[in-house]
Amino acid sequence: MLEKSLKGNLGYWAWVLFLLGIIGVGVICYIVQYNYGLGATGMSRDVTWGIYISQFTFLVGVAAGGLMLVLPYYLHHYKDFGRITILGEFMAIAAVAMCMLFIMADLGQPMRALNVIFHPTPNSMLFYDMIVLSGYLFLNVVCGWVVLHSEYQGIKYPKWVKPFIYISIPWAVSIHTVTAFLYCGLPGRHFWLTAILAPRFLASAFAAGPCLLMVIALIMKRTTKFDIGRVAQDKLVTIIGYAALLNFFFLGCEIFVAYYSTIPGHMHTLDYLYFGLTDHATGQVYNNLVPFMLASVVMGFAGIGLIFVSRALKSDQLLALSCILIFVSFWIDKGLGLVLGGFVPNGLEQITEYYPTFVELGITAGIWATGFFIITVLYKIAISVKLENEKTA
Amino acid sequence: MYNKGTIIPGLIIFVVLMLFAIFNNAGKKIEAPKVEKPVGYKECVKPVQYMKESHMELLNVWRDEVIREGKREQVEAGGVLYEKSLQNGCMHCHTNKTKFCDVCHTFASVYPYCWDCHVAPQEDLALKEAR
């Protein structure tokens, strides 16, 4: 089946080469970071996690978001999702692979990463995160590959995969829940210390994951003969729309709790993210994330509005635009604000702002390119198989 | 078999390349490294043969005992007590890292990261020179 990825037109190869180029840049940047240490990034004593861990957090969401494409088909026998479940599973594979790469990029001693297994520590949430992430990767590789391979051979998938498919559904919820638990179980980090963090993560995941898939599906609709179908598209709009609305509802709950209770610790980070936080000792205002966070809110609401309009108008362009808006909005919210904001102010109520370095951005781009490379190859295989089957059928 | 013409020569080239190191060094006389032994000390904390083979294991055991279990009691060798410590124990007698540790490690192509943190006697001076 892999040979399907070796046959493609000029556009396909140009895209693959482009991705490989960015991966190359990422590798060079990583060598720089490896030789110098993590000081090559913009992280500091006060902001100890930067863009790597925030990308990791966001991408766990994208991986979990694949659930929204698998669940209706396998659990509710919703036949119109028959063409996209495999895309959901393959997207999850790429997203989890990116997550693992971001973790590796963030380790100060990557050569000792296996210490997590040699010295298992069940009281650490990272221990569980390792288990659920590698488990989810395994489940999606098995389910996705076996189901597609059966289709390739023109037979129904074997019975033994069924349990794995069913396990993968709650497992998707677990990966994002455990990732939220990394943050929300830490005393003294008020911004993260909220029981609603896991639900908030899941809501944004169930919107962002399908959004990415939708954009890719619309691109494929243009460039290949593969069309997921109007019915599936419309259903996805419902899923994305409601999940995105839920995300903002949860965000609203956070804002209410902070500003109605007016407990300083609860307001500080929200102040920093949305309005700018003043250091009372010096009078300086820190607000480097404010434009991003405000853009996130505006883009999120605009996207939600437009996505329902696009369905009414049956406009693919508008649909793509609204999906991009929502995806970027949630990427800012979770892939920037959530992790970086949690460190401002620090435990001594001092403020340090974080700016990523070029090396850091290079590695980040390289890992994203790796993810897109995996998606490209896997999707190429999937749609080749699907299109071939339909031709013979 | 498909592509017999390329696969078999390819395999042969691969095997030859892999075995090159053996051909190249066959029959050559290679001398074992000579380590400089500490002057004035007769006995180590363990028999010489054990130390030759398993000093790294002993160091790992000491490391865990000292840091993790708080067992900092001293060890005895030839009637003298030593600290369970690389830089304050072993290097008390084996004062020359280059002529004791490195000679063998380099010969065997092993590069332990002990010295990324631990300070060998006089190494602080060597470090200063390097800077």
Add this chain to the structure above:
Amino acid sequence: MDSSRRKFLKIAGISAVAGIGAPSALNMLMKKEVQASSDGGGHGAQPDAHGAPAGHGAAPTGKRYGMVIDAVKFHDNPGLAEKCIEACHTYFNVPDFGNKKDEIKWLWQVPFTNAFPTDESHYKKDDRTHGMQFLVTCNHCDNPPCVRACPTKATFKNADGIIMMDFHRCIGCRFCMAACPYGSRSFNWRDPRGSKDGVPFIKKINPEFPTRMRGVVEKCSFCDLRVKKGLQPLCVEATGDTKAMVFGDLNDPNSEISQVLKARFTIQRKPSLGTMPSVFYII
């Protein structure tokens, strides 16, 4: 064999396995529980336990080291705090990178607002307290969030209640730094043995103690290696006869520190978080 018999055997087999495994598993859990409670109460204990004569939590066993820092004495002895920091940082080869981003510190000074952010009152701003500097360091909590977070047990609580760092095992994930509510931990963002413009980050390497390598977390160790030998931590030693710092066993009612805690009103940093710090302040 008919299906009902097969089913019966299956269930019997599974319950046998479970029956053998469960008690030992339960046992393990219980043991852990017991250990946790003797460690100072775990999650259930009240954070206000520091008022009790025994120091911390219920049924203390073994040693539990703690420290009292008399901020008033430090205020009255200018330069004393700097002496303590110097003693600590030179012995433990703590590098000075000359910038805030790479900064590593085990013991340092901050104003009241930063040391006790939740204790600040809007109107009570007496000049003395707000003019004072407070030495802060690792609190060696009874219920340490960093130990809970560490995925490799590289940071752990030893038998004397000291929170230790095993630099050999640390993978540099910095989860402990996110977990610590006191900002007590530092990370080696770059090689501490390097230098800039010919000035080494570690001015003079102390051959008695290792340096660190890049990519690991470090922090105050309450001088565990000295304490084990019956010595006082270096910072305490540096205060000399001023009694600005008192170090000792909180579980021993006759220790000097227990006497001080009994006689004086002290505060801890962020006690409401339930971490139960072992560092106390006289203000």
